[in-house]
């Protein structure tokens with residue numbers, strides 16, 4: 001890692017006289033989320049995009065594709081190809097079917113990894129954790145970089161300590177293929193570390209189609225809704241006799257909510273070893 005100085009907020013761009021740039025490879029740089037992140041990186045002085053990945057735009061310059069002259073880096077067709085150019089951090093922002101291989105390739109090349117892509121399972125992360133620890137590298141996986149999701153996670157963990165029954169609803173647009181969302185998976189995983197929910201009637205004792213009770217994700221029943229009119233949202237409902245607590249996050253249509261968290265993750269991931277899930281791994285909450 002080249003960075004010598006990153007202040008406590010993770011914003012090293014202001015203390016730039018001491019900071020050396022962090023070299024970043026961005027897989028998915030032309031996508032909805034990746035292009036917004038690339039444009040934000042162009043405005044920093046401590047993050048340098050040295051390689052980008054997109055199959056459709058391979059061979060072109062990212063600055064030309066995104067109409068951002070401050071981004072002068074080549075686009076490669078694959079992460080393997082892009083990693084020929086050394087980088088400190090790979091940001092994985094492609095698709096669930098390519099993410100795991102890309103993360104493992106980056107670790108093999110000695111890079112730390114920030115995972116924004118959804119769809120990786122707990123088993124995938126366990127395997128990645130083994131490789132990351134053997135290479136002494138950090139992986140920061142955030143199913144959702146938005147601050148309101150980080151708060152949702154923290155509030156839900158506090159509630160789960162006191163309320164023994166909950167379920168999650170995962171809302172997304174109709175063309176989001178992966179279920180449940182990374183946000184819902186990560187939330188279920190985190191709540192599983194607090195305790196297992198204790199439904200009054202276990203799901204396998206339900207009378208009628210079991211699917212109506214949702215999928216069991218790390219012990220929590222998760223219900224995924226995929227309909228036009230939704231963007232991305234997550235809701236966790238805690239129930240006790242005669243009272244109910246609902247904690248809900250909703251994002252709008254732009255990729256703006258994910259930028260600041262992703263920048264912070266890039267700046268901080270080298271302080272970690274192994275897989276860490278959720279932005280609070282590098283936040284003082």
Ligand SMILES: NC(=O)c1ccc[n+]([C@@H]2O[C@H](COP(=O)([O-])OP(=O)(O)OC[C@H]3O[C@@H](n4cnc5c(N)ncnc54)[C@H](OP(=O)(O)O)[C@@H]3O)[C@@H](O)[C@H]2O)c1
Pocket residue numbers: 027028029030031032033034053054055056057077078079093094095096098115116117118119142143144145146182258
């Ligand atoms: N963590 C968060 O806060 C957050 C926020 C938003 C989205 N996400 C997740 O991030 C992922 C990307 O979302 P998106 O909406 O940005 O998708 P998108 O608009 O479809 O962009 C995907 C990007 O990845 C590239 N790509 C896809 N498959 C690839 C492959 N096999 N090899 C190399 N490049 C590939 C695409 O370029 P080519 O097609 O040209 O290859 C494109 O640049 C999804 O899993 C989404 O759920 C997470």
